[in-house]
Amino acid sequence: VDVCGSLENHFGPFDYRTSADKHAIVERFHFTSDVEQLRRGASTYIIGGDISYVLRVFPTHHRALNAMARLSVKEKTQKPRGSSCSVDCGFQRALRFRPDDMMVEMLYGMHLLRSGQAQAAIKHLEIARKSGLRDANLYYNLGLAYVQLKRYDEALDSAHVAYALGFPLPGLR
Numbered sequence: 001v002d003v004c005g006s007l008e009n010h011f012g013p014f015d016y017r018t019s020a021d022k023h024a025i026v027e028r029f030h031f032t033s034d035v036e037q038l039r040r041g042a043s044t045y046i047i048g049g050d051i052s053y054v055l056r057v058f059p060t061h062h063r064a065l066n067a068m069a070r071l072s073v074k075e076k077t078q079k080p081r082g083s084s085c086s087v088d089c090g091f092q093r094a095l096r097f098r099p100d101d102m103m104v105e106m107l108y109g110m111h112l113l114r115s116g117q118a119q120a121a122i123k124h125l126e127i128a129r130k131s132g133l134r135d136a137n138l139y140y141n142l143g144l145a146y147v148q149l150k151r152y153d154e155a156l157d158s159a160h161v162a163y164a165l166g167f168p169l170p171g172l173r
Contacts, residue, residue: 004089007097012057015098019058030054036067038074041082047071049082055090059097060104065090069111087111102133110141118148136167143172 007013011026030050032042041047048071054064069087071080078086085093091108094101109124125142128135143158159172 004085004092004096007059007093009056013059013097014057015101016058016061017098017101026054026057031061031064031067036063038067038071044082046082048075048080051080052083052085052090055093056084059090059094060101062103062107065094065104065107066110069107069114072111073114102128102131103135105131106133106135106138106141109145110137113141113145113148118145121145122149134165136162136165138162139165140167140169140172147172 029043031054034040035042035047035050038047041050044050051064051068051071054061055068068080068090072078072087075081078088091104091111094104105124105128109121109128112124113121122145125138125145128138129142139158139162143155143162146155146158155172162172
């Protein structure tokens with residue numbers, strides 16, 4: 001058994017990208033806009049509990065992974081209150097479940113960068129980039145990570161792509 005636990009669940013796990021018919025019920029009761037915006041829990045009154053449930057059913061739920069990562073920053077802990085696992089385990093479980101999901105790679109890289117782990121972030125962001133994912137967030141965050149590691153030529157290349165793809169923030173200009 002992996003240190004982050006089994007993927008077995010009473011309902012699921014399902015790939016968020018291909019299980020649209022199952023989204024509505026889980027999101028209606030556990031991933032409301034209040035949960036996604038980190039205002040309050042839906043079914044448990046604890047935001048981390050609702051997000052954790054969504055990630056057990058849909059390990060690759062991109063918005064829930066991002067919300068859990070933001071909650072960990074907000075609560076200043078790797079395992080937000082009510083969560084069944086750490087944020088890193090949430091991403092690792094998603095990647096174990098569907099290693100071809102490059103949005104998960106990108107989101108994990110962004111989480112690692114926000115957590116001060118630029119070198120680890122680059123690893124995941126580069127996997128997503130090399131897969132052909134064309135996302136302004138990917139290139140912007142890759143550029144930020146390169147700046148932190150003083151790899152300025154690579155940061156500039158990433159910045160050009162991010163802005164060509166329409167990224168709105170001026171942080172790499």
